[in-house]
Amino acid sequence: MNKHEIQVTVDIVVFTIHQHRLNVLLIQRGIPPFKGQYALPGGFVLANETLEAAAFRELHEETGTENVYLEQLFTFGDPKRDPRGRVVTVAFYALVPSDQSPLIAGTDAAAAGWFTVDELPPVAFDHLKIIDYAVNRLRNKLEYTTVGFELLPKKFTLTALQVLHEAILGRALDKRNFRRKILALGLVKATKEMEATGRKPARLYSFRNAK
Amino acid sequence: MNKHEIQVTVDIVVFTIHQHRLNVLLIQRGIPPFKGQYALPGGFVLANETLEAAAFRELHEETGTENVYLEQLFTFGDPKRDPRGRVVTVAFYALVPSDQSPLIAGTDAAAAGWFTVDELPPVAFDHLKIIDYAVNRLRNKLEYTTVGFELLPKKFTLTALQVLHEAILGRALDKRNFRRKILALGLVKATKEMEATGRKPARLYSFRNAK
DNA sequence: CCAAAAGTGTTAGGAGTACACCCATGG
DNA sequence: CCATGGGTGTACTCCTAACACTTTTGG
Numbered sequence: 001m002n003k004h005e006i007q008v009t010v011d012i013v014v015f016t017i018h019q020h021r022l023n024v025l026l027i028q029r030g031i032p033p034f035k036g037q038y039a040l041p042g043g044f045v046l047a048n049e050t051l052e053a054a055a056f057r058e059l060h061e062e063t064g065t066e067n068v069y070l071e072q073l074f075t076f077g078d079p080k081r082d083p084r085g086r087v088v089t090v091a092f093y094a095l096v097p098s099d100q101s102p103l104i105a106g107t108d109a110a111a112a113g114w115f116t117v118d119e120l121p122p123v124a125f126d127h128l129k130i131i132d133y134a135v136n137r138l139r140n141k142l143e144y145t146t147v148g149f150e151l152l153p154k155k156f157t158l159t160a161l162q163v164l165h166e167a168i169l170g171r172a173l174d175k176r177n178f179r180r181k182i183l184a185l186g187l188v189k190a191t192k193e194m195e196a197t198g199r200k201p202a203r204l205y206s207f208r209n210a211k
Numbered sequence: 212m213n214k215h216e217i218q219v220t221v222d223i224v225v226f227t228i229h230q231h232r233l234n235v236l237l238i239q240r241g242i243p244p245f246k247g248q249y250a251l252p253g254g255f256v257l258a259n260e261t262l263e264a265a266a267f268r269e270l271h272e273e274t275g276t277e278n279v280y281l282e283q284l285f286t287f288g289d290p291k292r293d294p295r296g297r298v299v300t301v302a303f304y305a306l307v308p309s310d311q312s313p314l315i316a317g318t319d320a321a322a323a324g325w326f327t328v329d330e331l332p333p334v335a336f337d338h339l340k341i342i343d344y345a346v347n348r349l350r351n352k353l354e355y356t357t358v359g360f361e362l363l364p365k366k367f368t369l370t371a372l373q374v375l376h377e378a379i380l381g382r383a384l385d386k387r388n389f390r391r392k393i394l395a396l397g398l399v400k401a402t403k404e405m406e407a408t409g410r411k412p413a414r415l416y417s418f419r420n421a422k
Numbered sequence: 423c424c425a426a427a428a429g430t431g432t433t434a435g436g437a438g439t440a441c442a443c444c445c446a447t448g449g
Numbered sequence: 450c451c452a453t454g455g456g457t458g459t460a461c462t463c464c465t466a467a468c469a470c471t472t473t474t475g476g
Contacts (some may be wrong), residue, residue: 005216006256008288008299045217047297051288075286075301077219077262086258088219088301090286159428176430177466184464199426200473370455387457388439395437410453411446 006086010055011042011127013073013093013134014063016114017151022138022167023114024131026123027062030111033083034124038115040131042089055092063112069095069150074133081126093134095150118170142168146187149207157195157202158182217297221266222253222338224284224304224345225274227325228362233349233378234325235342237334238273241322244294245335249326251342253300266303274323280306280361285344292337304345306361329381353379357398360418368406368413369393 014025026038041062045054052070059065070092077088115121117135120128141147148164162178182188187208194201225236237249252273256265263281270276281303288299326332328346331339352358359375373389393399398419405412 006219006258008217008219045288045299047217048290050290051286051299072285074283075262077256077301079259079261088256088262088299090288090299157428174466174468175428176468179429180431181465196474199475200428202428368455385439385441386455387441390456391458392438407447410448411455413455 006088008045009042009087009089010045010051010058011040011089011091011130012055012059012070013040013091013131014059014065014068014096015093015134015138015151016096017098017164017167018114018116020163020167021116022135022170023116024120024134025063026113026115026121028111028113029124037124038113038121039124040091040127045090051090052092055090055094059094065094065096065100069147073130073137076126076130078126089130091130091133093138095147097151097153099153138168139170146207149187152207155191155193155204155206157204158188159202161188161205217299219256220253220298220300221256221262221269222251222300222302222341223266223270223281224251224302224342225270225276225279225307226304226345226349226362227307228309228375228378229325229327231374231378232327233346233381234327235331235345236274237324237326237332239322240335248335249324249332250335251302251338252323256301262301263303266301266305270305276305276307276311280358284341284348287337287341289337300341302341302344304349306358308362308364310364349379350381357418360398363418366402366404366415366417368415369399370413372399372416 016023016025025041027041029035029037029039041058043054043058043061045051046057049057051072055070059068059070071094073091073093075088075090079086081087081089117131120131123131138147142165148161148168151164152160158179159175161182162173162175165178166173188205189208191204191206193204195204227234227236236252238252240246240248240250252269254265254269254272256262257268260268262283266281270279270281282305284302284304286299286301290297292298292300328342331342334342349358353376359372359379362375363371369390370386372393373384373386376389377384399416400419402415402417404415406415
């Protein structure tokens with residue numbers, strides 16, 4: 001064994017929107033250390049997979065989610081961050097659409113749950129720091145990219161998109177300015193369908209690049 | 212030995228400005244693989260140091276530089292990126308002021324050198340990808356932060372600051388607009404000194420937060 | 423007819439961009 | 450006196466932000 005070998009893990013901050021709030025997925029640990037505490041989904045990187053593949057695999061194994069948007073965040077390597085030894089973790093964040101988010105399969109449902117980002121339980125390791133980092137990244141990215149669409153179903157109302165932005169940014173936005181800006185960006189197109197859930201029916205839109 | 216153990220390295224993209232161009236520091240490899248080719252300074256993370264400390268240490272050992280601005284970039288973990296085995300590298304970038312940059316100590320001067328970013332020699336491993344990533348990050352950061360000052364001596368002319376921005380962005384900027392914007396940001400203050408090198412003496416400025 | 427959410431325009435201020443000439447100095 | 454780089458202002462455009470009422474539907 002080479003003295004330079006270190007254990008490498010991935011940890012994933014999975015976001016979704018629930019009840020107009022930004023939520024993070026946490027899993028209750030069944031084994032020490034931090035047994036019983038909540039932690040981010042994640043695990044060891046295997047010998048022949050990329051970091052991204054490891055993140056997708058862990059996410060699938062622990063939560064059943066698939067085809068999510070995934071992006072590398074930052075790598076945390078404090079020598080004392082894991083009491084078991086030297087573990088460097090590559091953190092990712094993932095976005096899952098709100099219409100798919102309740103499905104937590106492949107794991108004991110009692111042991112996993114969504115938590116709004118400003119009411120988190122105690123979390124294991126340095127995972128709180130990782131979550132904070134991810135929330136900040138998500139907020140920044142929202143300002144200059146289209147990441148937000150990843151959190152919505154294929155068809156959505158402009159109000160739903162606005163609620164999503166407000167949930168991530170943590171502040172209210174002006175309805176008229178928001179709609180004008182989104183439509184001006186040209187990333188979204190009106191469908192012929194309406195959503196009849198509220199009082200007055202709302203037009204459904206879709207993201208232009210289904211990618 | 213645990214099957215999950217992987218070698219972890221750091222690699223550092225060291226930037227400076229030379230002759231109005233953005234330059235990167237490369238070191239010629241003395242041993243295989245890629246013997247004789249240029250590569251980024253870097254090396255293994257030791258058991259009891261943080262990733263950042265490893266980057267500072269390697270930088271000091273290989274180039275003699277100290278007190279540089281250092282920021283984590285991205286982690287590259289393709290299983291095939293290093294022919295010797297599984298090596299995950301955490302990439303950083305560093306900024307060294309132009310008045311300190313010629314000092315390459317602690318290494319054979321013939322084996323290290325500055326290269327302008329658009330005239331790079333062949334580089335080892337996936338280091339070209341890392342350099343590209345770093346250049347993009349630096350360009351983006353310049354738009355909304357003050358990283359640029361890290362590349363200048365303590366006192367500098369506004370023209371020097373403009374040349375720096377132009378070197379990083381790779382395009383010319385309007386002199387009047389640039390000066391207005393920089394002064395409006397209030398990050399810089401005029402000193403009483405002048406630089407007499409050109410024809411008409413130029414006022415020297417200093418960065419407001421000496422930090 | 424009432425409650426609830428959808429939808430829609432105008433105005434004012436600030437930021438960015440384009441553009442050309444005079445000034446101070448050393449040789 | 451001339452070559453060189455230092456230094457300065459104005460006008461236009463575009464983006465952002467503030468702000469309130471009408472419409473459509475279900476009950």
